[in-house]
Amino acid sequence: MSRKVIDCLVNVHFGETEKQPGWMLAVRDNYFKGAKSMFDAADMSELLDEMDEQGVEKAILMDNLSTPSVTARKFVEARPDRFSLAMGGANLLRPVAALRELGAVVADLPVSYAAVGPSFWGDGQYPPSDAVYYPMYAKCAELELPLCVNTGIPGPPIPGEVQNPIHLDRVCVRFPELKLCMIHGADPWWDVAIRLLIKYPNLRLMTSAWSPKRLPESLLHYMRTRGPKKIIFGSDWPVLSQRRLIPEAEALDLPSDVLDNYLFDNAQDFFFAERGDAGE
Template sequence: MSPNVIDCLVNVHFGETAKQPEFMRKVRDDYFKGPSSLYEQIELPALLDEMDAHGVTKAILMDNIAKPSMTAREFVTQRPDRFALAMGGINLLRPVASLRELTALTADLPVAYAVVGPSFWGDGQYPPSDAVYYPLYAKCAEIDLPLCVNTGIPGPPIPGEVQNPIHLDRVCVRFPELKLCMIHGADPWWDVAIRMLIKYQNLRLMTSAWSPKRLPEPLLHYMRTRGPGKVIFASDYPVLRQHRVIPEARALDLPPEVLQRYLHDNAEEFFFGTPTTTATTGPATAAEVG
């Protein structure tokens, strides 16, 4: 029997913007070569139908403190059993008001994690090791809220070096209490990301916006050996549709118990605090390291 799925990054807010910025249209046309419907309004019944067809029991919807998504919050209100929120839009240069709002929202809404994209924020001039992020790190650690940080070169034509996962090395050292997840893969720095995952117990990686059949073999090897509990599935719907990426994920050369963790259990444990019976990490044998 195929495992159930938690889709940890779904966008339902694209249709709320009357005119998408040029860089977003370019990433659709030049990078993802997506359909013209990518930025149309998403309706709840259609999303639920696609989720049900592919075993998605829960989806985490992108939201924003500065520009709340009425669509995401309506979906959560109507179906709290199927949806939670990911909260972005934190003002890192004037953080107090944003962090107060984040704390209040986590008390009132099912917020699964906070999110920040270094390339998309501050013109890409602040890597995650910069002190401007420290209030956010401290607050998320204080309220036990996972934080997701974009890693890897982004699709839009904006600066990418700040999303090298090595910038999280110092963060993990200084904030060991922080539940931290790299999202959107880590291309072209996959090897750095894997070494970081081995090194830090509080760190995870999400494969959002990556077609599973395009995931590099070193990552799959790590999942089969030292890291069955460290890698988390997401689609980045509608950039990549569930009807494409979930069958691809189920076709990966992974043992059933590792696939179960990748598609469901790791997210359930990391974002929703539900322990699983399979060990997430552990000492590796010489064969596993190789």
């Protein structure tokens, strides 16, 4: 495998939960038709074997401010050359302490981005344009830390309207310094997402939790034309495996340089550049 890859969304924390909530079981069983082993404890050697097999040089592991992942932090401590963290779980209703903790974690650990899923907290009632997010936006801009926001209708049976990417339009206007990335695609609002990507230099989209062969032609056309530096690969492992997704990505009708951007270069530039160097 000669092509380099960065997997920008990997879950190694599932096995830390003794009993998954019903909505997580629903997304495994009904949406992804996943194996029962999806929520088993992650084994670092097995993950590294899969990464090596598929050319994945780095993986960003989901972590949580309120309930830190022992597994993710253990992996990062053992192999900082291969793993970094994505920090979710900030209490946006009580932001001062949460964002103080975010700053401390970023100073102490290799954090590649912060994350928030609008459908997954607050009963799905706060779109990203709501002022409840503003402290997070300001803090991430101050830290020069990218922020990833779930977009598209989510797989679990929870409200999805707040994840319409149009809600990011006002955010990009008010926080032009913020490095912002839509994650988990943007279905069924792909065209809205593409228009926003064209409009805002610091906005990106990650295709985590999407099989490359299921990506819409409108997105592939955008990658081939105006957006070769805007789309980023992520698997959502183990929901979808690297062994499945990376060969699918390599089979896409994309020029070689665009494929390299998608699988590696865009993530390297957006998530791993020295603070102060990123953006277009």
